[in-house]
Amino acid sequence: MGKLAICPGSFDPITNGHLDIITRGTKVFEKVYVCVLNNSSKQPLFSVEERCELIREVTKHIPNVVIESYGGLLIDYALEKKASAILRGLRAVSDFEYEMQITSMNRVLEENIETFFMMTHNKYSFLSSSIVKEAAKYSGNISELVPKEVEKALKKKFNHLFYV
Numbered sequence: 522m523g524k525l526a527i528c529p530g531s532f533d534p535i536t537n538g539h540l541d542i543i544t545r546g547t548k549v550f551e552k553v554y555v556c557v558l559n560n561s562s563k564q565p566l567f568s569v570e571e572r573c574e575l576i577r578e579v580t581k582h583i584p585n586v587v588i589e590s591y592g593g594l595l596i597d598y599a600l601e602k603k604a605s606a607i608l609r610g611l612r613a614v615s616d617f618e619y620e621m622q623i624t625s626m627n628r629v630l631e632e633n634i635e636t637f638f639m640m641t642h643n644k645y646s647f648l649s650s651s652i653v654k655e656a657a658k659y660s661g662n663i664s665e666l667v668p669k670e671v672e673k674a675l676k677k678k679f680n681h682l683f684y685v
Contacts, residue, residue, distance in 0.1 A: 526550040526606040526637070527599045531560040532572050534671045535579060536653055538645035542610035545639060547585050554602055555580070557590040566654055566678055579668040596630040607636045612646045 528543055532555070546553045557572050559565070567575070569590045580586045591598040599607060607627065609620055617638075624636040641648075648666055656663050657675040664672055 524551040524606075525554065525602060525604040526552070526608045527554045527556050527595065527602065527604045528608040529556045529558050529595050529598075531563055531565065531650070532557055532576060533563065533565045533567055533650050534572065534653065534667065534675065535576050536645070536648050536650055536667050536671075537665070538610065538612065538641045538648040540579060540668065541642050541645055542608065542639050543580060543586060544583065546608045547583055549637075550585075550606065550608070552585045552587065553608065554598075554604065555586060555588045556595065556598055557588070558595065559590075559592065567674070571674070575671055575674055578670045594630065596627050596634065599634050600631065605634060607634060609636060609638050610641050611638050612641050612648070 526546060526549075528546055530539065532539060543553060543555055555576055557569055557576065559569055565572075573588050573590055576588045580588065595607065607624075609624075611617060611620065620636075620638065627634065627636060653663055653666050654675070655661075656666075657672075658679050660679075663675065667675070
């Protein structure tokens with residue numbers, strides 16, 4: 522297996538924090554597959570197809586990124602792609618416990634795929650897709666939190682009038 526990594530998530534929507542991890546990951550790995558997964562415990566605002574398209578738009582300047590979606594186990598996707606690593610972003614210590622459980626289960630399923638944790642930039646340590654959606658829903662200024670394309674898509678979803 523080569524230096525291929527999977528960066529999984531629901532990305533509903535992608536934020537500047539996600540983009541930070543993806544961009545930095547592409548400097549470490551030859552190729553990063555951004556895998557949009559459907560989290561059954563969440564009620565998504567954007568369809569999987571919409572999320573993939575938004576991510577493609579905001580990463581089009583990064584040549585070694587591939588955007589795809591997957592409906593099964595992340596480990597199965599990683600094996601299909603012959604990836605050697607899973608790349609996960611951590612915002613705070615509170616993320617670590619959840620991520621450790623997922624990583625431990627993935628290790629049981631496939632011990633040859635390593636998980637790499639990357640700390641997000643400090644300015645994004647509070648940022649989540651849920652917080653962004655909540656602010657956008659009530660016309661909050663999210664311009665520093667998401668790429669411009671995502672801001673437009675959120676405003677359209679929430680039917681806000683805006684001038685960009």
